Amino acid sequence: MKYLWGVDLGGTKIECIVIEAESGEILIRKRIDTEADKGYKHIISQIGLLINIVKEETGVTPTAIGFSTPGTLDPGLQTMKNCNTVCMNGQPMKKDLEELLKIRIEMANDANCFALAEATMGAAKDLDAEVVFGVIMGTGVGGGVVVNGKVIGGKHGIGGEWGHIxxxxxxxxxxxxxxGCNEKVFAGPALERYYEGLSGQKLRLKEIYQRHLDHTDPHATATIDHLMTSFARAISSIINVLDPDVIVLGGGVSNIDLLYTEGVKQIENYIFNNRKVETVFLKPLLGDSAGVFGAAELVRN
Structure with a gap:
């Protein structure tokens, strides 16, 4: 395969990328609006429109396309589930795209694509890591498992979904x-609600963290301490089961630097390894590009 095609399907934008498979050179990146408010069939037509635009501008015709989606394709039913773009739920999206585009389609949710991109092209690329766990901690909490460069979707298509433990x-x-899911304990909005419950004041997480660093607000410090302990307890269960070589943290909450020091230190209290944590924790390198890069990488596997 000379070129890798990937599409990141978001709630507001659809992005397509074409990458030279051997060199990694980006041939094109193109975005159009999703216009999800017009319904599922319109989303499918927008995808077809974008693919045609990219074909015309590059002169390249895809033989396969990978898709990063805001939900999961149920392996048994072959319909979408758990999509925050709710009109996609229950729809046979993979089948519809194959019929529209007449090529092989590979799909994974956005957290899996994040993990795959960071494992193969990003933060863990040069670490010879057999198992990489990609974490999303932002508005929600999610994750993805990559083993030997391949996403592990699982029997139900929910591999890596630690947000709902x-x-x-x-x-x-x-x-x-x-x-009491992880997502309801230490996602960004959950932490902001925790702080409000202590202080009676609404603040964004970034400001809460700064107040903690400035030692000016005991409620902010209590909130960040709550994050460190909750994160350590939650991620220790992943380490105890998967024992990944590398964990890459993504999403807005992952910008809190203390997670990589104090948060990792606290894992010692919960890990089944004589209080010794050797897992490598990394910040992501690809940022918002991880979804579309991971989608393109799906067709290589």
């Missing part, structure tokens, strides 16, 4: 039907 059985109700 219950951390606090008495915690806040989650849309998934459980309570």
């Amino acid at each position: 219950v951390l606090d059985v008495d915690g806040e109700a989650c849309y998934c039907g459980k309570s």
Whole structure:
């Protein structure tokens, strides 16, 4: 395969990339609006429009395209689930795209594509890592597992979905039907609600963190301490099960530098390895590009 084609399907934008497979040179990156408010069939037509534009501008015709999606293709039903672009749920998107584009389609959710991109092109590229776990901690919490350069989607298509492991059985109700999921404990909005519950004041996480660093607000410090402990408990379960060589942290919460020092230090309290943590924790290198790069990498596997 001379060129790798990837599409990152977001709620507001659809981005397509074409990469020279051997050199990694980017031939083109192109975006158009998703216009998701017009419904599922319109999203499919927008994808077709974008692919045609890229074909015309590059003179290259794809033989396969990888898609990063805001949800998961159910392996049994072959329909989409868990999509925050809700009109996609229950739809046979892979089948519809194959019929529209007449080529092989590979799909993975955005967290899996993030993990794959950082494992093969980004932060863990040169570390000879057999197992890489990619973490998303932002508005929500998610993750992806990559083993020997391949995404492990799992029997149900939910491989790596650590955001909905219950951390606090008495915690806040989650849309998934459980309570106290990781996402409801230490995603950005959850931390902001935690701080508000302590202080009676609404602040963005960035400001809460700065107040902690400035030693000016005990409620901010309590919130960041809560994050460190919760993160350590949650990620230790991943280490105890998968024992990854590398964990790459992404999403807005991952910009808190203390996660890579104090957060990792606290894992010693929960890991089944005589309090010794050798897992390498890294910041991502690809930023917002991880989704589309990971999508392109899907067709190489």
